[in-house]
Amino acid sequence: MKNSINFDIKTPALVEQGKRRIEWAWQEMPVLHILTKRFIHQRPLKNIRISGCLHITTETANLARTLKAAGAEIVLCASNPLSTQDDVAAALVKHYKIPVYAIRSETTEQYYQHINVALDHQPVITMDDGADLVSEIHKSRPELIPEMIGGTEETTTGVIRLRAMATEGALQFPIIAVNDAMTKHLFDNRYGTGQSTLDGIIRATNVLLAGKTFTVVGYGWCGRGIAMRAKGHGAKVVVTEVDPLKALEASMDGYQVMPLIEASKISDFIITATGDKHVVDKHHMQVMKDGCILANSGHFNVEINIPALESLSMNQHRPRPSVDEYILTDGRKLRLLAEGRLVNLAAAEGHPSAVMDMSFANQVLCAVYLANLKSKGKPKLENTVHNVPSELDREVARLKLAAMAIDIDTLTPEQQHYLSSWQEGTL
Known part of the structure; x- marks a missing residue:
């Protein structure tokens, strides 16, 4: 179904099913809950245009809801032709008023058409899962580069591509490697990929x-x-x-x-x-x-x-x-x-919501971090691939622990002093 204003989706009739599944996933994403409550009043992403080339799943829908609550103007397209959940795409358009250009089993031609429509949004921040959005900007849409604040990258394959671009001096705006955050690769990549890959294999073959x-x-x-x-x-x-x-x-x-x-x-x-x-x-x-x-x-086939x-x-x-x-x-x-293609998304539903909660919390916080650099007049980041700031990574871990009702110890002043000094040794 096409609309000249803001979407290209396959199955509008599945909209209610999509909404129910998005809300089901939302129950397992407490860190995004916290960030939504925090940012809905602060609006740190007000008037910030974001284009996301991501797997259109229930978890991504909740990332988009949080970004929108923070004030972002967001458009989504798919990062894989077989990973789109058509009911989710329909619900995002109807219930959450978020433009989506994604159809499960779309052709390669449609895939890149949708990427370019998402780029017609003239984003100042990109969110990628595989670096196709950033790659297309550099190959075909260089007029967008001067206004770019930066971007984020969700997956290992994309980070590899972007580091290669940076090494060759081809990368023209900064990227934060969300994939490399400790709260991403230690949990999402290990526990999320582990469970969802086996889920996909078992569903496909029994x-x-x-x-x-x-x-x-x-x-x-x-x-x-x-x-x-x-x-x-x-x-x-x-x-x-x-x-x-x-x-x-x-x-x-x-x-x-x-x-x-x-x-x-x-x-x-x-x-x-x-x-x-x-x-x-x-x-x-x-x-x-x-x-x-x-x-x-x-990531790629x-x-x-x-x-x-x-x-x-x-x-x-x-x-x-x-x-x-x-x-x-x-x-x-x-x-x-x-x-x-990605068996966990093409033959199953992708990662469990609880681990995507941390990965997507990193996405939100990194987008706010990039926007704050611009709004507060700070120097733009160098045109290379950057790590997630450690304070953001630890904030995600802290919020996840709090949501799980887990308390941890803190260092005493004496212990902090000992760890930052060198004078004391064997007594």
């Missing part, structure tokens, strides 16, 4: 994990979470890595570590979480077990070399939603989940 050999490609924070949850389901977990430190850590965490070419011969599941391209490649597929299930939990898989196949069909079965020329079958 295959028992217990007793199966389950290979995790990449042992970053996301890979750690996936391995931990797979082990909890009774799977025999294998980890493959290119970083010797992470490989050593995986081994000491109790997992079997080996090259992917060896793991491919024994794996019932192979799940990627690297942020890199073609980590599962043709030579791996040529030795995989019959019936091996492949899935990706990294390039981690599994799908053209190589197609080149090895003589036939393909879809036995279940979100499952494509490729019949190879030698008769083996390999099963690809969610077309190689």
Whole structure:
């Protein structure tokens, strides 16, 4: 459905269902509750135009509600063609009056059209999940750059892209790497990705994990979470890595570590979480077990070399939603989940609301931080990728603990002095 004013969505009839699900998620997002109550009166984002290229989920809807309560003029588009929840998009438009340009299963052409419509909003702050918004500004919409205050980036893949831009001197406005906040990657990436990835795999396949050999490609924070949850389901977990430190850590965490070419011969599941391209490649597929299930939990659909898989196949069909079965020329079958896209969002609902509460609280606080730099006449940040200010990260943790009714100790003046001095030693 199109409207010349402010949206392009698929299913307006699902609006009430979307609202109910948004409100359900809201119950698990107490930090955003606190920030909404704080900022609805302060309005620190008044007249600040924000364009967000994010997964259009119930949790993102509540981020957008909080930003709007803080005064922001926000427009949303999707950061992945298969992650949009159409009922949520409809509810955002009708009930919350937030312009949305996102349709589940939209074509690549539609995807970039929607990004450019979101950029027609002339944002001064961007919110990205994968850096497609920032990339499109630099490639096609450079006229927007002079007014940009800055942007935020939600995911590892996007941070990698943006750091590459900064290294090459191509990045023309500052970005805050929300992904790298301690309250993001320690919890969202580990517990959120771990649970939601397994949720997506189980929903898509209904295959028992217990007793199966389950290979995790990449042992970053996301890979750690996936391995931990797979082990909890009774799977025999294998980890493959290119970083010797992470490989050593995986081994000491109790997992079997080996090259992917060896793991491919024994794996019932192979799940990627690297942020890199073609980590599962043709030579791996040529030795995989019959019936091996492949899935990706990294941002883009390039981690599994799908053209190589197609080149090895003589036939393909879809036995279940979100499952494509490729019949190879030698008769083996390999099963690809969610077309190689983010399995936790394409085959399930993404991260639980409780962890997105912290990630999106960081987004809100970083947007306010950027806006305050402009409103208070402070120097603009350097055109590079910045860490989330530590005081904001700790504020999110403090608010989350308070919402969970957890108290912690504080240092005494004597202890603070001891930690900041060097004179005292062995007595």
